[in-house]
Amino acid sequence: MTGWELAVVCGVGVIAGAINAVVGSGSLITFPTLVALGVDPVVANVSNTVGLVPGSFTAAYGYRAELRGQRDRLLRLGMASALGALIGGILLLFLDPAVFEVVVVALIALACVLVMVQPRLNIWMAARRDRPHPHGGPMLWLGVLGAGIYGGYFGAAQGVLLIGLLGIFLDDGLQRVNAAKNVLALLVNGVAAVLFLFVADIDWQAAAGVALGAIVGGFAGARLGRRIPAPILRGVIVCVGIVAIIVLVYG
Template identity: 75%
Template sequence: MTVWEAVAIFAAGLAAGAINAVVGSGSLITFPALVAFGVDPVTANVSNNIGLVPGSLTGAYGYRAELAGQRDRLLRLGPASAIGALIGGILLLFLDPDVFHVVVPVLIAVACVLVVVQPRLNARLAARREQSDPHGGVLLWLSVLGAGIYGGYFGAAQGVLLIGLLGSLLPEPLQRVNAAKNVLSLIVNATAAVLFVFIAPVDWWAVLAVALGSTVGGFVGARVGRKIPAPILRGVIVCVGIVAIFKLVYG
């Protein structure tokens, strides 16, 4: 890897870290960049996942104020993300990639719809939530497990999917949902990264460049994202989701 390639990948990591903190889908920048510079697609996917872990950490730390009071919830949902990530990582290494090409865009589209209808859906579900588990119950646990499988497998637009699920099934404003999303995404990325380090091909120079960029980007994204009003943030999430669908279907 040349110096200029490393700089370009660092810049991609910077953008990805910021986008992941605000919405998710940073992999749509870093993964194509690694492939464009000659990294094998599977190695690029693995290296990208490992490199984005520090950015996920700084993004989650940047939302620490919005995480207040969510400890028990995340302790319940965290294992679902970890188990899902392990399953997804194994699928990445052993399953035909074409299997998910049809399913993934549909999942992202559903997530975008959930984000759009979330305020109205929350109002309809409010009375039911008062009599049910405030942490989302079994339905949310299984949904987070499914998002973790997807995140461990590829991860692009994982944040959009998680925001759609969490926002629809939890009685929380969007910024607190986003904070929980950042922690669960961190668990998915970190779990898959541990798996990949031991059993997958890794380009460590690519990991370093992405990690340095995403670390800075996570801080920047968290500072910006926390100030975005909910309606605008909702619009950004949907736009990112649409771009993700387009790239996955036509890219």
């Protein structure tokens, strides 16, 4: 990889890190860039996951104020994310990528719908339960497990899936939901990256370039995302989800 190519990778890493902090679809930028620069698609996917881990950390750190009081919740849901990431990483190494294409698109579309109807659905659900479950209950745990499997397998738009799930099952504000999403995405990327260190080929130049950019982008994106009003943030999430579907179907 030449110096100019590495600079391009760092640049898209900044953008991806910021997008992941606010919504979560940065891989739709970094992964195609690595492939366009001649990196094998599977190696690009693995290297991209490894490179995005530092950016996931800075994004989660940037939302530390919104994470207060969520420790027990994240410990429970984090186990689902970690287990899902391990399963998804293994599937990446052994399954044909075409297996998940239809399912992935359907999941992102469902997540966009959930994000759009979340306020009304929350009111409807609150009227039909005695008290909200502080951790979302078993259905959310299973949903986060599924999102972790998807994130370990590919990862693009896993943030949209997580926000859709967390927003529906948790009685909490969208910014706190987004903060929890960043921690769970960090766990997914981190567990998958550790697995790949032992069993997959990694282009370390590509991973380093993505990491350097994502560190800056993750922190900057967190500062921006925390200032976006909930209705606007909801619209941004849905728009990114729609773009993700278009890229996955026609890209």
